[in-house]
Each structure stands twice: as structure tokens, then as C-alpha cells.
Amino acid sequence: VTPKLERLIYVLEWARIEEFADDSWDGIGRPPHVRAWLANAFVAKAVLGITTTVGLVERLTMDKTLRRICGFPPFAK
Numbered sequence: 001v002t003p004k005l006e007r008l009i010y011v012l013e014w015a016r017i018e019e020f021a022d023d024s025w026d027g028i029g030r031p032p033h034v035r036a037w038l039a040n041a042f043v044a045k046a047v048l049g050i051t052t053t054v055g056l057v058e059r060l061t062m063d064k065t066l067r068r069i070c071g072f073p074p075f076a077k
Contacts, residue, residue: 008047008069041056
């Protein structure tokens, strides 16, 4: 794990986003992703200095460790 990813882990543990992210779905429309995963990813975007959301998606696509830190399943698309 790189020092930046260690810093991200520290920030995510300190912020505890999971406590504030609601995963409710009323059954209308497309089922949502787990909101805590998405919130963690956007915190990672800020901590790692990724400037665009497209860049964040590309990094999540390539980096299994980052996906796991953010809470996404390691092999999901």
C-alpha cells in the first residue's frame, strides 16, 4: 500500500461516511450502488488529487486496491 493510499485509509476511518450514507431504495428506477462506496470514492478523488470524475473512474477500473479501500467488490465492473 502506497503512502497516499494509507492516508486515504486514515481519512476514511476518521470520516466514517458509512454512518451518513443512506442505502434505501423505494423500488422505482434503477437499483442504486451502495452510496457509501460512491462517497468513499469521491473522498479518494480529493485525497489522491484526481482532478476529474472520469479520471476517478479510470483509476477505480485499474486499481484493485483502491476499489477495495472504497468498499467496491474487487471483481465487479
